[in-house]
Amino acid sequence: VEHPGRVGLAFEPTPDRAVTEVRGALWLDESTSELQTLEVTYTELPGKVVDERAGATVEFMKIPSGAWIVQRWQARTPLIHLRVRGNPVEGARRQEAVVSGFQDIGGEILEITASNGSKIYPATLAHLTGSVFDSTKAQPLVGAHVVIAGTDFWTSTDRNGEFHLAVPLEGEYTVSFAHPWLDSIGVDSPEITARLARERTDTVVVTIPHAMTVAAQLCGTAPSRQDLRVVVGRVAGSDHEAVSGALVTASWQEIVPDDERFTVRDMQQVGETDDSGFYVLCGLPVGRPLSIAADHRRRKSRTANVIFPRIAEGDLLHAWDRHPDQAYSSSFPAPPPIWMVDLDMGIDDKSATSTVSQAVLSGLVADRASGQGLEGVAVSLNGSESVVSRKDGTFDLVAAPWVRGTNTVSLRRNGYRDWVQELWIDESEAAVTISVLLEPTEVIALEPIEVSATALQYLDEVGFSERRERGLGRFMDRAGIESRLGAARDIGHLLTAIPGVIIVTDGRDGMSGTLLRVTGMPSGPGVGCAAPKLFVDDRHIPFDTFGSLAQVVQPEDVLGIEIYRSPSEMPAKYGGAESGCGVVLIWTNQRNRRPF
Structure with a gap:
């Protein structure tokens, strides 16, 4: 040379x-x-x-x-x-x-x-910055392990999901990401390519797929948000080694109408562990007590008794296990529809037997006059914390304390007489089903009371309604969104229903080549706009393709959309040097699950 x-x-x-x-x-x-x-x-x-x-x-x-x-x-x-x-x-x-x-x-x-x-002497270094966004939880991924493959250089994401590496490297490198949460739900950690050069900064953005996307990957079909739960976990032996080929069974009961009466039907869902002991169970119901256990060569695991509560969509859900010997964290946070239950082989469940145990009390409560199921009936056993009956009158009281012999069951609802009865429970019975007809109380007519109230809506809080009244920009509220949900395959197609937003395809394969544009902006080779500035729930999200955005926001989560084409239209707080190509504001019902 x-x-x-x-x-x-x-x-x-x-x-x-x-x-x-x-x-x-x-x-x-x-x-x-x-x-x-x-x-x-x-x-x-x-x-x-x-x-x-x-x-x-x-x-x-x-x-x-x-x-x-x-x-x-x-x-x-x-x-x-x-x-x-x-x-x-x-x-x-x-x-x-x-x-x-x-x-x-x-x-x-x-x-x-x-x-x-x-x-x-200070060395000149290459800088790698970026952020990791976890769409399964709709929040930045905190504590993700960021590694430059083939080197000893690594760091972890901060509380904003962001990271920075200064390294003495040049050239093209593979950057990988790992996190215990991703491993626990069977999601492969993403890998991207970074081009490093000294005294230069390369910025990357990594998005973990949306929970619905992950559930579809795990189950092979697109799930229904309303009635599906997916359970994942690992089965380990007494030596803490993974158990391969174990059959994991989820069992529950459903009360179904049969002519003029209700019958109880036993239901099951079965999965098998892979070489790492990982299993997946799909299509599990909400609001029903489930028993999940593993079986491998005549060895059985402890039984995890769980129930997925019927709570407001968008709230952060927690699975709990009422087994006395908790074998996994009962506070493990997981968004719908994915949950985690780990099972250990060889645990002796007989050790949990005691004089005072726990029971599952299920049943149906109806109006005596009409025979219709009653919603909102408070059910308790031996003065325990009560549960409320569902819309069809069914209920499941889980982990209620009971003793062998006489127990007291009470049902209460405004407008009906209290129902209190003694119930004999034998030691061999862990689940009890009852049917109750409540007697309406006498109705006393009262003078009408006029009540007026103004609900402080989220869109009002963020200024959506006020800006729409000014007439600047383009807007779509929840009513307009719901009318288009059937035709909108993803958030990108929902956005294009708003005048002033178009799809531009640059010829690449797949959604990664489909770009978001606001009309009226200059474009062409070497000039013009790359993409509008995007905010989701007041957080700037640096994504410019439908493929990336669709993993962060689902159409059914959106409450309102705002489009601004020029600085003269847009609110001052969303302007700035990067807003010359327009601004898109998206407001969702996931805000309470975001740490920002």
């Missing part, structure tokens, strides 16, 4: 040396005779392999004291293996050595500091 402006002192092994050696040159500055670099390549590699890509480079640096030190060095050694060529039938076979890869090692001085604390 020639280096203009330098003088090289070459060296090589003596001709009679038949072992692996190096040859190369020591390069000096032609005008000052100062050391510059040392470059070497290998000779006499095994099998007479010749590959100029293997070798080493050493760079020297002079410090103010006059001493010379190694500033940076890098060595690449080949990995060689023997490959057999020829026809084994004819016996004409020969071996040849080939290079199957390389091993790179090296080092660099990042900083030199004098004894008085002053910096003598």
Whole structure:
């Protein structure tokens, strides 16, 4: 290799040396005779392999004291293996050595500091910044492990899901992300490519797919948000090793109408663990007590008794296990529809038996006069915390304390007489089903009371309604969104229903090539706008493709949309240098699950 402006002192092994050696040159500055670099390549590699890509480079640096030190060095050694060529039938076979890869090692001085604390030399570094957004939880992913593959450089995301790495690297590298939450639900950690250069910053954005997308991947079909829950988990043995091939069964009962009466039907869902002990159960109901257990070669796990509550959509859900020997955290946070239950083989459930145990009390409560199921009836056993009957009059009281013998059941609802009865429960009975008809109380007519109230709506709080009244920008409220939900496959297609928003396809395959644009903005090769500035629930989201946005926001979650094309239209707080291509504001019902 020639280096203009330098003088090289070459060296090589003596001709009679038949072992692996190096040859190369020591390069000096032609005008000052100062050391510059040392470059070497290998000779006499095994099998007479010749590959100029293997070798080493050493760079020297002079410090103010006059001493010379190694500033940076890098060595690449080949990995060689023997490959057999020829026809084994004819016996004409020969071996040849080939290079199957390389091993790179090296080092660099990042900083030199004098004894008085002053910096003598700072290295120039490449910077990698970015953020990780977890769409399964609709929030930034905190504590994600960010690693530059093939190196020892890593960091973790902060409370905003953001990270920064300053590294002495140049070139194209794979950046991987890992997080215990992703591993627990069986989501492969994403990998992206970063192009690093010294004194430059490369910024990347990683999005973990939406919970509905993950559930579809786990179950092979698009789930229904209203009535589906997915349970994932791992089965481990008494030695904490993963159990492969275990059958995991979820069992529950459903009360179904049969002519003029209700019958109880036993239901089951079965899954099998993979080599890592991971299992998936799909299509589990809400509002019903479920028993989940694993079976492997006549060995059984402890039984996890769980119930998925019927609560308002958008709230952060928690699965709980009423088993006395809790084997997993009862406060494990998971958004609908994904939950986690780990199972351990070999736990003896008989140890949980005691005089005072816990029961599941299920049943149906109806109006005696009409026979219709009653909603809102408070049901309790032995004065325990009550549950409320559902719209169809059914109820499930889980983890209620009971004793062998006489127990007291009470049902109460405004407008009906209290129902209090003694109930005999045998020790062998862990689940009890009852049917009750409540007697309406006498109705007393009262003077009408006029009540007026104004609900403080979320869209009013964020200024949506006020800005719409001003007539600047384009708006779509919840009513307009609901009228288009059937035709909107994703958030991108919902946005295009608003005048002034268009889809532009740049010819690439898939949704990643479908871009969001606001009309009236200049465009064309080398000029114009890349994408409008996007805010979701008042947080700036740096996504410009439908493919990325669709993983963060689902159409059914959207409460309102605002589109602004020019700075004269848009509110001052959303303006700035990046708003020249327009601003899109999206307000969702997921705001309470976001930490911002």
